[in-house]
Amino acid sequence: MKELQINEEIRAKEVRLIDAQGEQRGVVSIREARDLANESKLDLVNIAPIANPPVCKIIDYGKYRYETIKKEKESKKKQKTITVKEIRLRPNIDKHDLEVKAKRANEFLSKGDKVKVTVRFRGRELGHTGMGKDLLEVFAGLISENGVVEKRPAMEGRSMIMILNSNINK
Structure with a gap:
């Protein structure tokens, strides 16, 4: 799994923000995005760092990592290696x-x-x-x-x- 930038690791000045409910908040400053994430006691995760401005989402990062690792393991189980x-x-x-x-x-x-x-x-x-x-x-x-x-x-x-x-x- 690739490591994503979270909270203080995000260096952009402005980000396109998606809140915890999945609604678009538009382009906001990084400080405002971090404040919103802290208020909801969740993490600010940079999910699309290549975009301009980067897309950040307010989510529980531990839960997100757990679910993505679980999905990767499930997909590996279904693969058939042909030799x-x-x-x-x-x-x-x-x-x-x-x-x-x-x-x-x-x-x-x-x-x-x-x-x-x-x-x-x-x-x-x-x-x-x-x-x-x-x-x-x-x-x-x-x-x-x-x-x-x-x-x-x-x-x-x-x-x-x-x-x-x-x-x-x-």
């Missing part, structure tokens, strides 16, 4: 090995994670990138019940990369 798992393949991988990797990718996708499938090329294999593209298409067919292709196979340096996403949350 990207990587599976590396070689262009001349055996059929059974490919099925094992596909099974592992299906596990990741069923948990809601994204899967980045990478085919690494070395030496003369770079001349046969079509094999890698075909391999990734076969791999996409093996995981079709749990996932969909989010990013089509594309070369990035010496690797061909495809990104898969689970179709459970779609």
Whole structure:
């Protein structure tokens, strides 16, 4: 939570004031705004310091901080973090090995994670990138019940990369 200026920390000469009931008081001097806040035994909080003149509100700062921290915690609870798992393949991988990797990718996708499938090329294999593209298409067919292709196979340096996403949350 960002720290706001309160009471004596506010250095502006004039402020646009919102009182404790939420009504606009207009532009008043900082001294008058502090006096009004002291009368109501509340804090003067600068809620929009960038505005010209700055917008200040008369509120109970402790209660305000408590409520905003509580809202932030609630919003963090509702967030789902999606991790990207990587599976590396070689262009001349055996059929059974490919099925094992596909099974592992299906596990990741069923948990809601994204899967980045990478085919690494070395030496003369770079001349046969079509094999890698075909391999990734076969791999996409093996995981079709749990996932969909989010990013089509594309070369990035010496690797061909495809990104898969689970179709459970779609």
